[in-house]
Amino acid sequence: MQLLLSTWAEAEAYLKTSKGIILPIGSTEQHGPNGLIGTDALCAEVIARGVGDATGAMVGPTIPVGMAVHHMEFAGSMTLKPSTLIALLRDYVLSLSEHGFQRFFFVNGHGGNIASVRAAFYEIYAENRALRGKDAPDLRCTLVNWWENAEVSRLSKELFGNKEGSHATPSEVSVTQYAFPDSIKTTAMEPETAAAGGFYDARDFRRRHPDGRIGSAPGLARPEHGQRLVEAAVGAISRQYESFLGEA
Amino acid sequence: MQLLLSTWAEAEAYLKTSKGIILPIGSTEQHGPNGLIGTDALCAEVIARGVGDATGAMVGPTIPVGMAVHHMEFAGSMTLKPSTLIALLRDYVLSLSEHGFQRFFFVNGHGGNIASVRAAFYEIYAENRALRGKDAPDLRCTLVNWWENAEVSRLSKELFGNKEGSHATPSEVSVTQYAFPDSIKTTAMEPETAAAGGFYDARDFRRRHPDGRIGSAPGLARPEHGQRLVEAAVGAISRQYESFLGEA
Amino acid sequence: MQLLLSTWAEAEAYLKTSKGIILPIGSTEQHGPNGLIGTDALCAEVIARGVGDATGAMVGPTIPVGMAVHHMEFAGSMTLKPSTLIALLRDYVLSLSEHGFQRFFFVNGHGGNIASVRAAFYEIYAENRALRGKDAPDLRCTLVNWWENAEVSRLSKELFGNKEGSHATPSEVSVTQYAFPDSIKTTAMEPETAAAGGFYDARDFRRRHPDGRIGSAPGLARPEHGQRLVEAAVGAISRQYESFLGEA
Amino acid sequence: MQLLLSTWAEAEAYLKTSKGIILPIGSTEQHGPNGLIGTDALCAEVIARGVGDATGAMVGPTIPVGMAVHHMEFAGSMTLKPSTLIALLRDYVLSLSEHGFQRFFFVNGHGGNIASVRAAFYEIYAENRALRGKDAPDLRCTLVNWWENAEVSRLSKELFGNKEGSHATPSEVSVTQYAFPDSIKTTAMEPETAAAGGFYDARDFRRRHPDGRIGSAPGLARPEHGQRLVEAAVGAISRQYESFLGEA
Amino acid sequence: MQLLLSTWAEAEAYLKTSKGIILPIGSTEQHGPNGLIGTDALCAEVIARGVGDATGAMVGPTIPVGMAVHHMEFAGSMTLKPSTLIALLRDYVLSLSEHGFQRFFFVNGHGGNIASVRAAFYEIYAENRALRGKDAPDLRCTLVNWWENAEVSRLSKELFGNKEGSHATPSEVSVTQYAFPDSIKTTAMEPETAAAGGFYDARDFRRRHPDGRIGSAPGLARPEHGQRLVEAAVGAISRQYESFLGEA
Amino acid sequence: MQLLLSTWAEAEAYLKTSKGIILPIGSTEQHGPNGLIGTDALCAEVIARGVGDATGAMVGPTIPVGMAVHHMEFAGSMTLKPSTLIALLRDYVLSLSEHGFQRFFFVNGHGGNIASVRAAFYEIYAENRALRGKDAPDLRCTLVNWWENAEVSRLSKELFGNKEGSHATPSEVSVTQYAFPDSIKTTAMEPETAAAGGFYDARDFRRRHPDGRIGSAPGLARPEHGQRLVEAAVGAISRQYESFLGEA
């Protein structure tokens, strides 16, 4: 059930059955030679909607632009400053909480968001407590990265072995190839598998990772792999969502 | 050309041909008994992408949640505070400007965004000037509301006459029915045409407009009207975009 | 009744009779060759006080510096960033609301303020709701531009025809000549009527409008015209204020 | 020379002769039984303008609302939060510095502003340095309280002895009586001289100082005393201003 | 070498030999029945200073209060909101970078800080880039948790096995017992090993973990264990610091 | 009693006996040729702890970095912007107030902090009032500078006469020599007593005061003088603290 495709009366009815909502969050940033700039947003969205379908959960609008300061030396990358992203998440959660939502389950597509999102959770708890005092509702926020679960890890390893890497991975590129078959890019890459390694700021990232990939061989991406990855992710994350709702 | 569906190399190539980008902005808020909560975001997105197709312009990610403080008494509505929306827009434009984008054309789906977006333009100009001094690029931002042009006005009037109203209008509902035919809602409404009139804050809005509509009869919405409205809007706004780019 | 010229006991007594207050807001920015930098603040103040006299309303202090980022290439112009102006307005309204004021009627002298002020209204409604919960008072804010009413429009047209323009207008210069007869400037202008047209940021403004005027012939300003304009504005806006207070 | 009553060309010409500007800052807050709510703004303004006349300095717009959190239990008092006042002052000074102003001389009417204004000076210095780097202009800000100089102190002592007190003083009330003779209030006060003493927040202030005065007998105020006080203040502060401009 | 115990000339001399600085960050929050409220700050400080002694690195002042929103239901706990902590870290790093420091190595004592600190790194990179443009120095920030290295993990396991837990651990209590032998607390605990498990906000934390411990048996803490843990941590983290400085 | 060395149960017990807390605040900034960069933080801490011992008061963690924008031209100096320091203080006081602390007694080591700290008090009062409404606790904040009392003034004068100066004073250097005897620096200074005088921003400070001292002869500092100064300060400030707690 998508919030954007519901009426307010449907949202009101939903809230009589559940206090949970799934919020996809991605990023708009370079993803190497053949990866889409929207990869992280698109992956988070397709998987979150799958989870919504599987569990009956309400799925909110996707946050398309996240924290990608370190990608800013590649054309087309967009970023919120961490402080802006925190403010946005605070407004999202606190406005939804006015209607009775209390369980906020973020499906994340971008590692760079994690710190800001987790920081935001405590900004939210602090505001909820400060503004609403003793009557504050018990808000609970959690974040899952779509690739961090046994099913997806196993499948990525099976499909791509040690060529998965950590940015512009064949897994995430496969997911977008599956979901957006008209936007499959075929780009020669040299070397096939990019060098791995960390980075600091945007200039440092580009110096170390000149075509944007980190440790990955996204030339191996295939739409049919993407389909399997989506199914694995939806299965695993659906169980995580049910478990989140069921916590005492 | 969608930024989310491009690679960074494609974005870089685009920037050699144009400094313009289209940014759809909507809202996630109640739209009366049969209107989707995502109406404003969905309308802005479908029309902005149409303009992108017609003009070859780059279209960035849709801002799905806008300034909807006044809708907060209806379940499912989300809002950014104006100050948060301004911070978001500043980050969007300034990060895109690092790559060379200089002409920012917002296609807006929600009247409630107008003030914050226009305020943001000057926040952006001020920051650009303060941060970059004499070398600041010449940034230009503009906003068009998709319904505010002769073509759409004429067609809305032809289709719905004085039953168009100003919120949850049959025009915007038609657009979403056309774009999302699986999400057409059939809801009885009483009276057919809601009372018109202004409002102040969220409680006041609900008191005056108890089912969320303002002056409109969205029961008249039809997908085929939506198609015509989209075509009219795309045509008119494409000309506005070309004119914006062509300004001295 | 001016707040600055009242005692707190008088303010307390006033609040037993009315919850309304008029707040003039202007700008400190270039107004062309013969216009005063304070034009917008001075016009708003003189008219707001006139409305206060005519209606018995409390008139608060004038906000002298507004949002004038686009005038910053002309010496002496001052500006608040939109985010600062929003913070200021929030503090003004929320502090007045602690005493029981609930109807905030801004008399505006500067088009550049409109977006930020309207954005601020929703920042205020959001804060009022967040901080005060169910017990939040019903605050209502509105803004009128002194020149946007039938009486003033008619008179400007009668006096200046199509030489009124949109910045540094003969109307606003006339008002300051009437109110500050010792500060009438006589400056040759070439051409008599400046070119019309829009603008983006400050550099763009100066490039297009090199002496600061937009489409206007302020050499036509006369103090006696100013007197008539003030009277027209006070009449029209007094009725708007009464109507605002009388709304259900 | 008042900025509000000058044209931009006059401001430009002034800047060829001086980099200094005087900025009056007051407050809008209760001033006891017979003191005007605008006392601090009105005193700062009349004295600052006198200094401007005496020295030929440019005088900017008066900041009418300052930091008066502790007065908020008295009707009609307005306040900026310290953080808002700092933001406002930053915008004032940095926007004026774009034109070449470098010496900012605040004439203050309200003790409660001092901390926030002095804090703002360092916010400004920090921003100037951060934004403009090696090319940052040498900005200098200073604040004088109109009553803190030998001339005014001596005269206040001569006129009111130990009945001057520290808030709603006969000196400041006299100044407003002189400047606004139509707004002289005659209110019985009991006791003639209020109790002295400190305070913490607004509730504590009202508990300790129930009619708003602190240690003062403003019933002794007379317009003719106000005239002498203004003259003394203008003389003393004019010398302070000249000395400020003349500093190496 | 401690910054607080150096002169500015010594700091200037140091900067000719190294661009690195170690910044301890802790928290002021409940640590169970026998743990000190300052545990995280004290552990970070003693270990960071040990690393400074071992490597010759400059050690800056300890940040004593971190992000501890979730501990606020226990007396004496203090917290910064994440947004405040981010602002503080931005000011710390950017002010040190003015002198030439470029490698910022945070030694952290509190898991709750991690998200905010990592978010802050990108806020810093973004500001550095925005403010300083092409001339921005290459800043690098990293964070190590003192307990997350092979040496400390092995020793904790050897000493406490599965009674280490995750908050108010015997390891961290041992470190403070070693460093502050006059402040060893002997408090009966029931049960010896607290229940493990996660938490959301402060009320939820207290409900699940009523005496403040999570999964730990801090009654096992001993000062002699603390000494060994400090030595292990200093050794491991010294190598991490050298490695950080040596990175290409 | 130090908060960092207490358990939460001890903090809870303390709150049954007192609502007061002492918070030392210093700075990390140059202190001339032989003064430690941590002078202000170290002095505030040692004296605040002495007051805690003498009065039984709870002493919170020292704020090591304050507002030192004007020292930024000397290596090793750190600063918070005033707005950041205000946010930090707001979080400190409001989080402690959640446990029942109501009397906040800041022992300050740095003149540059005074304005920001006093501004922060009103930010805190405003937030307390806004967030908590009628039920807001009566918070009281005060600041004492350790050197501003008759005992310390008399002793400084006796020890150093007119060579005390106003920054990098022999008194404060003596206190750190007493408290940190291993960090006594012997540096030749020329002239023995630095020139006195004010300053504006950081560049101006360095231009006027090239070795960092203002009007002082810190070569006269001796640890034994430091001991006497600490004793004098502890005695005087303990009485100020008792008096603060005892206020009606």
Ligand code: NI
């Ligand atoms: Ni990705």
Ligand code: NI
């Ligand atoms: Ni709509």
Ligand code: NI
């Ligand atoms: Ni105007």
Ligand code: NI
């Ligand atoms: Ni006063």
Ligand code: NI
């Ligand atoms: Ni800990």
Ligand code: NI
């Ligand atoms: Ni000092």
